[in-house]
Amino acid sequence: MAVPATDPYPPVGRTLVLPGVYAPQHDTRLLAAALRRHGVGQGHELLDIGTGSGAVALYAAALGARVTAVDIARRAVLTARLNALLTGRPLTVRRCDPTAPGARLPTRYDVVVSNPPYVPAPAAHPPRSGAARAWDAGWDGRAVVDRICAAAPRLLRPTGLLLMVHSALCGTDRTLDLLHRSGMRAAVDDRAAIPFGPVLGSRLPWLRARGLLSEGAEREELVVIRAVPEDSGLHV
Template sequence: MTTAAVRPADLGFLWTLPGVYAPQEDTRLLARALLAEGVTAGMDVLDVCTGSGALAVLAARMGARVSATDISRRAVLTAQLNAARARQRVQVRRGDLSAPWGGRTFDVVVSNPPYVPARGRRPPLWGRARAWDAGRDGRHVVDRICAHAPRLLRPHGVLLMVHSGLCGTDTTLRQLTAAGLTCSVTDRAYVPFGRVLTQRLPWLRAQGLIGPHEDKEELVVIRAERS
């Protein structure tokens, strides 16, 4: 299937079990980046923190060989079901980041990880909030992906990751650059605060993460390439 036949809007058909992150604006933003990357048949793609499997299914529809992981059993089942419903082959395994795939490397790694700052110093071990809470600075998973990326990518392989500006875009760029990758912000969007951010606005403002008059969240897509 050509990229012209695949649209981020097509992600709306996906089904999610309760407690699994449903595709939202960040998913669509990352889907657009994946389409722009020009994934083709024969390429190996890894979707880290796959959730509903939206990006994994999209990559499979573009012709790639797709692997996906999530720490949540419900997310793994949801991704498997969505791949089956879309009649696409996606290998989904439960585990931490890339651990289920051993020492394999990939042409493209995509990730929409948990990135919302939360009161807890560490993310929850269970419950719905596990899909978005990521420690006090929102970087518990983002930092680990930055550290893992160089050994996941083949030469000229690419990491595509989306996260909120609240957890520090410049920090991500610095970490990926220090790891030897060439990186930049390739897309961004400003979206109204969703339910999660709205519920914790007083705390976020007290932490200085959101200004008193801000009413939108910045989402960024970061592209990092191994030389």
Template sequence: MAVLRTDRPQRMLAIPGVYAPQQDSHLLMQAIRREGVGPGMDVLDLGTGTGVLALGAARLGARVTAIDVSRRAVLCARVNAALSRRRVMVCRRDLSAIASSFGGRYDVVISNPPYVPTPPAGLLRSGAGRAWNGGHDGRALVDQVCACAANALRPRGVLLMVHSGLCGTETTIDRLTEVGLRARVSDRMLIPFGPVMRSRLAWLRGQGLVDEGQHNEELVVIRAEQP
């Protein structure tokens, strides 16, 4: 179990198999603050992991529900909420349950889903890699968020989702537009490849996802608003 420090003086626990907060988490948290999340607002965190974003929204005064399909992530987020003395409802749910369980209830939906393109032998449904493996094009979970987020949002509600540009920024915007949301890129950040990306660099180049000599990826925050 690791003890992590976020950009605030808060200690976060991360257990093996649960995604530890990194640059993408911090980039998305900046967007959440800028969105004006605060008291009286209802926020849904899809794929909460350690709960860092859910707790960030709760510290701003929002009522927060956080879901994850991983039992480890749910446990981790609940422990972090208790340690932080913040009220966050943490549930073990699959994204497919969003439409029936959370229809039209939220002002803001946030998500940092697994999005790393994954070779066929990579684990998607179990193991430690579940925290970052996103399927062959990185979009297995990104597309699920695109498909279900609109059902969870109130009128004028907003989705904020972060992912790598390697899995298709314009594709995400198109998917969200198809379900009736007004989508755009709100934030960008260029970062060096991390250990997971470096470990599969040859495969990524073979798939045409990474150019020869490329050692950085762009992170993007997609903002999509319900009319």
């Protein structure tokens, strides 16, 4: 689909999306715009956590970054690999969870990006399979976001950059606070208000009953969080 000239967010290219894999949406383009805004490209090693279709990883590769894309879902890994082949972009795709306790990757990265599952759900724990695994993130929507906040310092190089997108419904201030406690300096880098999608639309009464959404709210706010190591000397 063509993006209007007045749209500040870039298209992320056509990608194959297998059933059960998260398709590129508003949050994908917000994250891609953040990569471009912060000059990610040649000379940067980048890690994409929860790559899904690989759309953001492929966009980073198109900018010139050396990209490793990871996901815990086999179908997502297959999709990202297929899209790398179809686009001819150099992409390393692995099935792993670098946020798991004790997880170790062979290197640290200049940039870590993530569009993790972040939708609050009635179930206390995220699903272990199925399409909802790509968006449902427990009672407060933070099952994966919190792990990324904790893992970011050991995944990044001393002057590295974390860019993560999620819904304000799961707590923007909570993310900033956790990153600070992890030894990072963090701020909101971008915001966008979007119409409710099918998942949130089906949960409006539950979200309002929990106080996560006001009665008159008609849109969801997405935020891009930017963070750097506390001792990096970089500003946020």
